[in-house]
Every structure is written in structure tokens, then in C-alpha cells.
Amino acid sequence: MEMATIGATEKGGVCRLALTDLDREARERFVAWCEAARCQVSVDRMGSIFARRPGRDDKLPPVLTGSHLDTQPTGGKFDGAYGVLAGLEVLRTLDDLAIETERPVEVVAWTNEEGSRFAPAMIASGVFAGVFSIEHGLSRADATGTTIAVELDRIGYAGAVPAQPRPLAAYFEAHIEQGPILEAAGAPIGVVSGAQGQRWYELTLTGREAHAGTTPMDRRADALVGAARIVTEINRLGHETSDGVATVGVMRVGPNSRNTIPGSAFFTVDLRHPDETALSAMGAELREYAAGVAREDGLSLEIDEIWHAPPILFDQRCVSAVDRAAAKLGFAHMPVVSGAGHDACHIARIAPTGMIFVPCADGISHNEAESATPSDLAAGCDVLLHAVLELAGA
Numbered sequence: 001m002e003m004a005t006i007g008a009t010e011k012g013g014v015c016r017l018a019l020t021d022l023d024r025e026a027r028e029r030f031v032a033w034c035e036a037a038r039c040q041v042s043v044d045r046m047g048s049i050f051a052r053r054p055g056r057d058d059k060l061p062p063v064l065t066g067s068h069l070d071t072q073p074t075g076g077k078f079d080g081a082y083g084v085l086a087g088l089e090v091l092r093t094l095d096d097l098a099i100e101t102e103r104p105v106e107v108v109a110w111t112n113e114e115g116s117r118f119a120p121a122m123i124a125s126g127v128f129a130g131v132f133s134i135e136h137g138l139s140r141a142d143a144t145g146t147t148i149a150v151e152l153d154r155i156g157y158a159g160a161v162p163a164q165p166r167p168l169a170a171y172f173e174a175h176i177e178q179g180p181i182l183e184a185a186g187a188p189i190g191v192v193s194g195a196q197g198q199r200w201y202e203l204t205l206t207g208r209e210a211h212a213g214t215t216p217m218d219r220r221a222d223a224l225v226g227a228a229r230i231v232t233e234i235n236r237l238g239h240e241t242s243d244g245v246a247t248v249g250v251m252r253v254g255p256n257s258r259n260t261i262p263g264s265a266f267f268t269v270d271l272r273h274p275d276e277t278a279l280s281a282m283g284a285e286l287r288e289y290a291a292g293v294a295r296e297d298g299l300s301l302e303i304d305e306i307w308h309a310p311p312i313l314f315d316q317r318c319v320s321a322v323d324r325a326a327a328k329l330g331f332a333h334m335p336v337v338s339g340a341g342h343d344a345c346h347i348a349r350i351a352p353t354g355m356i357f358v359p360c361a362d363g364i365s366h367n368e369a370e371s372a373t374p375s376d377l378a379a380g381c382d383v384l385l386h387a388v389l390e391l392a393g394a
Contacts, residue, residue: 004077012366018070018112019151028071037091043159044125047111055104062104063392068113076370078176084109086174086381102393104167110343117142121306125343127163127348131199150295167349170318170391173344176372180363188379189326189333190357195345197279197311201269204302209263221298224253227265233289242275274311313344318354325386328382331379356380371379
């Protein structure tokens with residue numbers, strides 16, 4: 001709740017976009033809490049913050065846990081921040097109980113997980129995992145052309161530690177489910193087995209600007225009409241592909257004048273499916289349909305796949321550790337597949353990885369109304385503690 005005061009909105013949510021002044025304030029508060037817990041704090045070149053609690057053998061690869069502190073423009077209190085602060089609470093609890101672990105335990109706050117200011121999402125964890133180069137990561141720009149590198153330097157979080165793969169014993173991420181399954185089942189713990197694959201596209205249709213009153217309907221090259229046809233097809237694709245979802249989340253129309261026929265339309269497409277073959281088929285169908293609309297309506301089309309994240313299966317040992325912890329603590333739990341992308345999806349490429357989900361009210365997330373109960377949040381944190389202890393060696 002204290003972290004949620006940074007960027008708090010009138011409707012009870014949070015707007016704390018990556019690398020803004022509000023993000024800097026949240027980072028500074030997190031660092032202060034970590035230092036108060038006697039952690040060693042470091043920052044990598046992508047601005048991700050690592051807080052380390054030494055182990056009995058500090059040369060062993062650590063168990064890492066965490067998530068992110070940035071939010072959507074109209075985000076909630078729990079998405080991301082819960083996983084970071086749950087990790088901090090684990091370190092505090094180890095200190096409270098004077099528990100020494102064989103391995104070091106670290107908590108991370110990844111930079112720009114949401115992708116709402118800088119695309120693509122999960123950029124810093126992607127650089128850390130070797131999915132993206134550091135040059136690619138630092139060069140990502142927002143809508144004004146300002147890059148991640150510039151903003152990291154401006155807010156004082158352009159760290160010196162290399163953002164690259166290093167040995168990890170395990171990575172755990174606690175998170176609200178962002179869906180309705182756990183709440184409907186009355187289970188406070190979701191044992192996450194993996195995550196859906198994702199493909200992100202950016203489409204630009206270019207037609208011809210003309211006067212809205214003097215141009216006959218059959219003489220128009222209306223970019224927005226073409227975009228509307230494609231958006232309708234994308235919605236149909238999501239409905240008719242079993243287990244698939246499809247979303248258009250951003251649209252910009254030019255010249256955006258009420259009495260001028262639109263000459264350009266830019267929009268984004270987010271396709272997701274737990275099966276790579278089906279996901280690829282959805283992408284192919286999108287391309288084919290969009291090309292057909294452009295031909296029929298006399299428009300030019302640019303379509304760019306800016307991100308592809310294949311479906312992920314998490315490490316069975318980590319998944320089992322979460323399952324055993326929930327059973328040991330007596331929490332009702334069930335297996336789930338994540339419909340959302342998380343930093344854990346990138347880290348799973350380089351380290352054994354698992355996730356813990358807790359319910360959120362009505363399955364609502366990326367929304368100021370996002371909510372979770374203290375008891376469910378505590379349950380998830382308790383399971384995280386025991387899973388970390390199993391892999392770190394108590």
C-alpha cells in the first residue's frame with residue numbers, strides 16, 4: 001500500500017510508467033527498504049535493481065526472485081509490485097528468524113516489464129537472458145523518441161553491472177493471476193506450469209487524405225475503414241481459435257480531422273496461444289487477411305512483427321517446489337497456465353524457473369480496480385518463502 005502511493009490515481013490505481021520520475025521515486029523507496037534489510041544493492045546497465053542476501057557459500061549461484069515496479073497508464077497496485085515486495089518480505093523473514101541459507105538469495109526489480117512506454121515488454125529481463133542485445137535494449141524509444149538509455153541516465157539508474165546471463169540456481173516470481181480461474185475455484189495458490197506464446201505486430205495502412213464532403217464514396221482510399229475491417233477479423237480470429245486470444249490495443253489515425261478522410265491508420269495486434277503451431281497459424285491468417293484488405297481498398301500495408309515469445313514450460317523442479325510448499329502449508333492450490341507474459345518467461349531460457357499466482361478480484365488487472373486480499377497475498381508470499389528455502393538450502 002505504501003508503494004502504491006507513488007503514482008496513485010483518483011480511482012485507486014497506479015500510473016507509474018517505466019523510467020519516469022515516479023518510477024525513480026519507487027526505485028529509491030525499494031532500494032532504501034533493501035538497504036535497511038542489510039542487503040547488497042546493485043544496478044545493471046538496463047536499470048534492473050538486485051538486492052542480495054549472502055549465503056553460507058556466497059560463491060554458489062543465487063536463488064533469484066522478483067518482478068517489476070512499473071505499471072500500465074491506468075494500472076493497479078499489485079501487478080508486478082507484489083512480486084518485488086514479496087521477495088523483499090522473504091529476505092526480511094529470513095532475517096527475523098535468523099535463517100541462514102546455503103546459497104545467496106536475491107530480489108530483483110526488472111526495468112520496463114509492462115512495455116506500455118517502451119516496446120517490447122519485458123525488455124530488461126530479455127537483455128539479461130540474452131534474448132535481446134544490450135544495444136537493442138538501450139535504444140528502445142517511447143512515443144516522443146526518447147530512448148531507455150537517455151532516461152536511465154536522467155533518473156540516475158544507468159548501472160555499471162553487465163546486463164547479461166549469469167548462473168542462477170533458480171528464479172521464482174510471485175504475481176496476481178490477472179485472470180478469474182483461481183478466484184472461481186476458491187484456491188489461493190496457482191502453481192504455474194508455463195505461459196502462453198505471444199506474437200506482437202504493428203500495422204500501418206496508408207490511403208489518401210481527401211475532403212469528407214466532396215469525395216464520392218467509391219473514389220475513396222480510407223485507411224481507417226481498412227483498419228476497421230482488419231480489427232473485426234482479428235476479433236473473429238480470437239473468438240474462433242480454441243484457447244487463443246487476439247487484441248488491438250493501440251490505434252492512431254491521421255490526420256485525425258473530423259472532415260478529412262483518414263489517410264493513415266496505425267494499430268497494434270497482440271496474439272496469444274499456448275500452442276506454437278496454433279499461434280503461428282493465427283499470425284499467418286492475420287497477414288493474409290490484412291494483405292487482402294489492402295488490395296481491395298487501394299491501400300498500402302506495412303506489417304511488422306515486433307516481438308515473438310514462444311510458449312514456455314517452467315522447470316519441473318521449481319514447479320514441484322511451489323506445489324510442495326502449498327501442500328505443506330495447507331493452502332488449496334491448482335495448476336494453471338499463465339495467459340500473460342512475465343519476466344519469468346525470459347529467465348526460463350537461462351535458469352530453472354517457477355511462478356506462484358494468487359487470485360485477484362473478478363480476475364481484473366491492468367485496471368485501477370485491480371484488487372487482492374491480504375490473506376491471499378500472504379499465502380503467496382509464504383509459498384514463495386518455502387520454495388526459495390528448498391532451492392537455496394536452509
